[in-house]
Amino acid sequence: MKERIPIVEKILSANDHIAAQNKSALDLAGVLSLNFMASPGAGKTSLIEHTIKKLKDRLKLAVIDGDVATSIDADRAAAAGAQSVQINTGGECHLDAIMLQGALSELHLEDIDLLIVENVGNLICPASFQLGTHKSVLIASVPEGDDKPYKYPGMYRGVEALVINKIDLLPYVEFDMEYFRQGVEILNPGLVTFPLSCRTDEGLDAYLAWVETEMEAHRRVVQ
Amino acid sequence: MHELSITESILEIALRHAAEAEAEKITDIHLVIGKLSSIVDDSVQFYWDIISDGTAAQGAVLHFRRVRIEIVCQACGESYHPEELDLSCPACGSRDVRVVAGEEFRLEAIEVE
Numbered sequence: 001m002k003e004r005i006p007i008v009e010k011i012l013s014a015n016d017h018i019a020a021q022n023k024s025a026l027d028l029a030g031v032l033s034l035n036f037m038a039s040p041g042a043g044k045t046s047l048i049e050h051t052i053k054k055l056k057d058r059l060k061l062a063v064i065d066g067d068v069a070t071s072i073d074a075d076r077a078a079a080a081g082a083q084s085v086q087i088n089t090g091g092e093c094h095l096d097a098i099m100l101q102g103a104l105s106e107l108h109l110e111d112i113d114l115l116i117v118e119n120v121g122n123l124i125c126p127a128s129f130q131l132g133t134h135k136s137v138l139i140a141s142v143p144e145g146d147d148k149p150y151k152y153p154g155m156y157r158g159v160e161a162l163v164i165n166k167i168d169l170l171p172y173v174e175f176d177m178e179y180f181r182q183g184v185e186i187l188n189p190g191l192v193t194f195p196l197s198c199r200t201d202e203g204l205d206a207y208l209a210w211v212e213t214e215m216e217a218h219r220r221v222v223q
Numbered sequence: 224m225h226e227l228s229i230t231e232s233i234l235e236i237a238l239r240h241a242a243e244a245e246a247e248k249i250t251d252i253h254l255v256i257g258k259l260s261s262i263v264d265d266s267v268q269f270y271w272d273i274i275s276d277g278t279a280a281q282g283a284v285l286h287f288r289r290v291r292i293e294i295v296c297q298a299c300g301e302s303y304h305p306e307e308l309d310l311s312c313p314a315c316g317s318r319d320v321r322v323v324a325g326e327e328f329r330l331e332a333i334e335v336e
Contacts (some may be wrong), residue, residue: 002250006332007240009230011254095224125225125262153308154261189318220329 015129018097022104022132028108032123033117034211037155038139041149043165045073046198047207050117052080054208055149057201059113059215064103066120073118081222083107088185094125114215123152125147135214141165149183156187157212161194163207168197230270237333246335249280253334257290257327257336283333284300292325 010016011031026033045065052061063077063084063187065113074086085103087095100117107115118124123158138159140148156162160183170177177195184191192210195205235251241249256262264287269288275281294310300316311318 001250002334002336003244003246004332004334005240005244005246006330007236007330009240010329011229011236011237012328014235089296096228128225128229128261154259157259171266185318186311189320 005188012129015097017132019132022097022100023134025104025109026132026134027160027222030222031112031115032215033110033115033133033135034214035117035119035133035136036139037119037123037126037136037159039123039140040119042121042139042141042144044118044121044139045076047116047163047165048073048082049080050198050204051200051205051208052077053080054177054204055114055211056081057214059185060111060144062112062115063108063118064100064115065118066099066109068092070210076204077118083112084158089120090132093122094129095118095119095131095184096128096129100131100133113117123148127154127158132216135160137161137163139163139165140180142167142169142175143173144171146174146180147183149180149187153187156184156191159188159191161192162188164193165198167195167202168200173211225259225273226266227270229262230267230274232260234274234278234280236330237283238278240333241279241335244335247279249283249333250282250336251284251334253286253288253304253331254320255288255290255327255329258292258327259309259322259325260328262328268321288331290324290327293323296314296320303325320327 036044048063061082061083063075066087068089071086074084076086085106087099087103136159194206194207237249237252268285271285291304293304295297296312296317299315301312301314303313310320312320
């Protein structure tokens with residue numbers, strides 16, 4: 001005989017549970033963690049290199065890099081002066097909380113102020129998996145086109161800050177900033193946004209100031 | 224691509240609840256998925272047939288209940304169901320809105336024998 005068993009359980013509850021553990025571990029050690037998400041080639045690693053170079057005298061930084069294969073990104077972060085761990089997802093299109101938990105165990109969290117997690121380059125899947133990081137940052141870039149908020153609403157809805165990279169290319173490509181920002185505004189009203197260029201350094205200071213402000217606010221909360 | 228990990232989670236939850244109920248076989252799985260969740264039904268079904276093979280859930284039928292988007296405007300209180308991507312309030316134009324339905328992603332029930 002058939003019997004119906006009501007469950008009402010979130011499908012990703014196991015992931016969410018580990019994400020909560022990750023967040024506790026980070027809070028306990030006083031680490032602020034940022035989850036960098038973007039499409040491939042938007043400039044995640046370049047922005048991380050700039051962040052390390054500009055802030056390493058004031059903050060102790062670490063980077064966890066997620067990629068399908070290779071350790072190119074972690075090597076770049078290490079060369080810029082941060083502790084780094086590479087996660088190779090072996091084909092998976094996103095990082096999940098369990099992968100991050102493994103990577104966190106390879107770092108000395110007590111020696112870190114700011115941890116940047118570089119997610120797999122992808123505008124869809126990473127949005128569905130909580131990691132336990134404190135803030136999510138989306139890095140868009142001008143050559144991707146101004147229609148991306150409209151095409152990837154899940155990603156644009158779920159972040160706390162937006163970087164628009166490669167603004168030095170605005171004179172050369174068709175990118176309607178007003179149309180792009182409208183798309184962002186209907187999904188994530190008032191989202192803090194930093195137009196910048198990792199090539200010319202234009203706009204970087206505002207972004208770096210935001211990171212430091214978040215760092216101070218985080219210290220006050222966890223202390 | 225992430226439908227594989229999602230399907231594995233569905234299987235794990237279903238098998239756990241079936242074992243708790245001491246059921247021998249799962250015949251149906253009821254999923255509730257909001258329209259804002261980017262899940263492809265066919266892809267979940269594809270992985271399901273592979274990973275449930277040899278388990279108590281082998282051959283179980285997946286039922287997808289899609290939940291439409293519901294939004295409440297925080298400025299004027301209007302409640303509405305946008306069909307288009309623009310989530311702003313049709314009554315007053317405000318973008319200060321709250322999604323109250325459409326982000327569901329859960330396993331609602333299983334049927335067992």
